[in-house]
Amino acid sequence: MTTRLDAPSAPPTTARTARKLSDRVGRVRELGILVALALVVVPTALVNPRFIQPQSLRDLLLNASIVALLAVGQTLVVITRNVDLSVGSVLGLSAFLTAQQFADHPGTPLLAGIGFGVAVGLACGLLNGLLVALGNVPSLVVTLGTLYVFRGIDYALAQGRQVNAADLPDALLDLGSARVAGVPVLVLVTVVVIVVAAVYLRSYRSGRELYAIGSNPDAAVLAGIPVAKRTLTAFVASGLVAGLAGALWVARYGTVDAAAGTGLELQVVAAVVVGGVAIFGGSGTVAGAALGALLLGTITSCLVVLRIPAFWQQAIAGALLLSAITVDRLLALRLAKALRKSEGSSHA
Amino acid sequence: MEETDLSPPVVELADVSKAFGAVRALSGVSLRLLPGEAHALLGENGAGKSTLIKTLAGVHRPDAGRVLVDGEERRFTAPGDALAAGIAIIYQEPTLFGDLSVAENVFMGRQPLGLGRRIDVATMHARTAELFELLGVRLDPARPTRGLSIADQQLVEIAKALSFDARVIVMDEPTAALSAHEVQRLFGVVRALREQNAAVLFVSHRLDEVFELCQRATVLRDGAFVWSGELAGETPDSLVRRMVGRELSQLYPKQDTTAGEVLLEVRRLTREGVFTDVSFSVRAGEIVALSGLVGAGRSEVARAVFGIDRPDAGEVLVRGKGLKRGSPTAAMAAGIGFVPEDRRQQGLVMDASIERNTALASLGRLSTFGLLRRRTERALAQDWAVTLRLKFARLSDPVGVLSGGNQQKVVLAKWLARRPSVLIVDEPTRGIDVGTRAEVHRLLSELAGQGVAVLMISSELPEVLGMADRVLVMHEGRLVEELSRAEATEERVALAAAGQAVAR
Amino acid sequence: GTTKDSAGQNTGAPTGTAAADPKAPLKEGLKITFLPKQVNNPYFTVAQKGAEQAGTAIKSEVKATGPSDAAASSQVTYINTAAQQRQNALVISANDANAVAPALKTARQQGLKVVTFDSDAAPDARDVFINQATAQDIAVGQVKMIAEAIGGSGEIAILSATPNATNQNAWIETMKTELAKPEYANVKLVETAYGNDDDQTSFQKTQGLLQAHPNLKGIISPTTVGVAAAARYLSSSEYKGKVQLTGLGTPNQMRKFVQDGTVKSFALWDPSQLGYLATYAAAALASGQITGAEGEKFKAGDLGERTIGAKGEVVLGPPTVFTKDNIDKFDF
């Protein structure tokens, strides 16, 4: 009744070329950011050699490290086709509560205080995760809501109070400037977090499941992946990292009030996007996101160092951000076209 | 229908009912799957086959009735539960992760682990390659799944189901997108599985496949249980009667028409890496079939003609007038209609209602000064729903709740409502049941009779031979053969498609 | 057409034409709204304490309210609300001199007395402005402090708040005039940066200044947020002791950096006195003791009698300079 055409032995030997190309597509993103970074740093250093002195490089890394931390957490969430807009508020809340803890209880051990901040972030992330995963509602709306809620709670608790460096233990403040082999401790902490997250996402089942969820949520359910649990995990991780970033914020800046980290969420999302993480989930790496954060931070610093007038800096930063995503996109398009042609050429 | 139950069923559904709102998708259906058998599940579009499968999978929870595994009642609350009970499912619609590699898709959640519970990528790739070997496909386990043709996607789904070493494998229309070669490999694998005493539940609208593969069958009609028993004493006609409850009209009701002027002409169309130098024409009243192997580039040609993709070279003419490249609007204005192959992605807006989907391609005609005339819109949808015998509850229901075949009818309605003079249909009967298929064929034939130029892409040779006035055959992106209705035989088309005809 | 030149100046309705009665008693039970630039800002929290203290002293109700962001226009809603609530007086530090003006004028027409403090609104939109110190006092003091700290010569930079803060810009202008004087011939102002009164931004802008200007010797940051952030950066970097810093800061924020030598001296008025004085002025206006005309006098509790100067301004007094020797005597 339905005889159909029979294919003789399958012809394609295209697999290998296609694979090489797709590997290149994957790798080019991080490479692209590194190139962009070089394009920004080298001319600046030529104009002003001070820019690549140790102090200055340390400052660059330090400035980027907090946004990079948040970007790592955000990546875990974005990969699952969600977004966490509340990170700025979580950081603020954690930073204030940590600072208050240290100020009001001068005997607090260093790690206990930081742990407290992490716990605050974890609690916020848990709330976000529960709402998104159990309520089964869009995370953008939920975390926009908790962005306001957490910030409001922050203000309500702070009541206009500011915790100053003088109120904080020296051990904590030293952490903000301490170095190991010339590398600031905060940067080391960030690198450790990046590595842990990267290995988890690459090589662990539950890490791969995060990609699967973001790639095709319906299929993830059918494949028996515990979607709610994994989504919850991603949000908890993001909250936890934001809590840690809050505690480190205290160490770094030494002055904390309820407004700390306001508006940071857009910077973090920008870093993630520039870092090549697909905003609709399913692909991207934490290393890329962290590099994205570094690139954005470096651009800001360069503009200052190059003595670009203050009023021009924001416009230029915006334009550079746009060119970064545009170039990235054009590269991806070109590679996709190359991929199509190389596959097609085997037909002919 | 007393059966001699020598071995107890591995899986049994007893008096299962399931309703979606007012739609009773299943009412009191029973099914017994014995170890070592291939069991066909048959029924028209919307009969409830996929729903039954999803109930078995734990996707839907039955409103009434029981699911038994090895004689014990089980309550599956999530797909994972069914998997854990040894039931692997190939769903009707592909469920792949486009961003992940083929191997990861196959082993998601069960990746082989190495040191420190880290995923052992090498082993995973090797085992995927073994599975593909078994199925006779050449796919790179490391390539991303995105960009695979529908056939390849289906093969990955099959590999995934096999990798479970499940005792029960359920396949919801696994062959709909496959070519005969792959179907044969699949059947070989199924036979091997049966020898290992696994049970296979098989859904297909192609009865020859059913007879080739299966020993027993269960027939559903309108959600109700109709019949279950051995296939040995059945004929295709008797099965069809059970499925549709009436005698069928002729399957390929081709009317003889006289071809008129050339309506569609394609000249030296090329899209690099996809198809090269494609030229043909279609006359008024003619049905021209575009045949070839899966992946030969037929759909791509159709997309380029309709303006979805921009060709790199060549031109498309309608009634002798050149079309603007890459503009579906221009193609539509010139009178082209296009029923795409992927109805979920390309044909329909799943969340929108039946009437809105039907009207979607005719918005301009349905509005005055840009404002829509709701009543005309509703009347249009109503008319076509009746004409195509659509099975639906309310016109305001989202098309997403319709069965696959009924969804396909809505796509057809959407384009027929425009009364196109050139109609391109890409796999118009994929996933459509026998009864409806005959209707679609009659419809195409009527359209041709009214002077419409029809370009039909189909992977089903009988459909091609039964319907077409002329057959064009593509091989690896090139047009390699053109056959008149008289010349077109199964053999000649198949040879050309395989690239063994003399290139023109 | 309606061009800039053809348009008449937008002069709001002049109010307060009634004559002042210096002997009128201070009314009790007045309802006064205290509207800072931004609630939960430590500086204004201190000012608010002073206002509340004054409120208790004169047996009136002082109610603090306001936006949580310092955007130019967020205060307008609160001004309208105060008018709606039939408050007697409004004590406000304007985020934007012009943006609040229309609302203030409408409110005044409804009988509300308006006192600005810290940052003025358009003069025709308020009755009295309580100036913390004259721009002259502040600018001269700041320039003098930095010049002493860097030993009389070298490059300096300014780290300001937002680009459009009225008072900041007035001070910066005056500082430039002051720097033009011959005694500061060797002091060169190389850049003005804006930290937006945001701790992190100010912190990073400080870094930027130091990288952009290798020969930078000193920084003036005439804003409490900025000077604290700059001090924090300097104290943790290799520039500590090499680059001098002064500005306007609160003793509590700056104590650590004065003690560790990052900052030699800085200045500020007492914000609580500012709130205190403004509240007394508001009460005096609401009681009819004054109308805001030059030369009128009113009693301001512990701060004694004050006289309204030109353009309806009352000056709190020259700022206090804090050094290692006296900083421990202050707590705000």
Added chain:
Amino acid sequence: MRSLLRWETALVFLLVVVALGGQVSTDGAFLSGGNLFYLGLDIGEIALIALPLTLVIVAGEIDLSVASVLGLSSALIGWFWNAGWPLETILPVVIFIGALAGAVNGLLVTRLGLPSLAVTIGTLALYRGLALVVLGDTAVADFPAAYTAFGTTPVPGTNIPYPIALAALLAVLFGIALHASSFGRSVFAIGANEEGARFSGIRVKRIKLSLFVLAGAVAAIAGVVYTFRFSSARADNGLGLELAVVAAVLLGGVSIFGGKGSLFGVLAGVLLLGGLRNLLILQDTSTEVLTIVTGLLLLVSVLAPSITRRLATLRKATT
């Protein structure tokens, strides 16, 4: 039953509760003419920008740069005014530039296929930066009273502020466009299934582009309103307003994934947020409560439908 569960109905119900509750708890001050006038003024710009943004979000995109376009338009008004241009010329030019800014967003999204979230985060910084370049730290305030009166006086013979009258007029136009026209139908189709829309011959790119242009133009109009209302042209006008507008649109029941929503719901959402804010300030509630309430409302807006759905299925399951 079906319509009872609709979010729009719930919003209207909430609005009535807030209005009556506010009226009682403020001794009639809340619904007094004066207060309603101020309430109208306060939500004017948000109501304006929410209109095109609703269409953008229904089409499955987002525009976070609207507040920056507002700021840019304000800065440009000040700049041109300082340069001596007549306002009759300035206003159309500024609105045109706003449309152009929207077109840049739209082109980046449609031509290059970039995600709009990323693009408009970029232009959010770019346009605000350009505003700073144009006007720097200065504020321009000497606009003629005839113009600034639009922001402080009601339409003669009524108690309606001009911005609200304008928003109402535009709301009718946008409502018809979205809900009764073939254009609106296409917008919904694009949001629900972009590829499907393209295969139906809908000019996806062109429509998306036009939506971004609309958003830019209306944001520029909101900038004009803002500038005259505060009689102050500044580069930082409307800073951070984008989240408030997005919040209002989402509160109005528009799906962030596109394809679902109604303009009526959005207007109810804008009114609810504005009304609640006004009421809380009138009752001297502190800002932190305001912030928290805004957030909670957003959470309720997404959770409520999900919860009612669950309750409905539960009820069905138990009976």
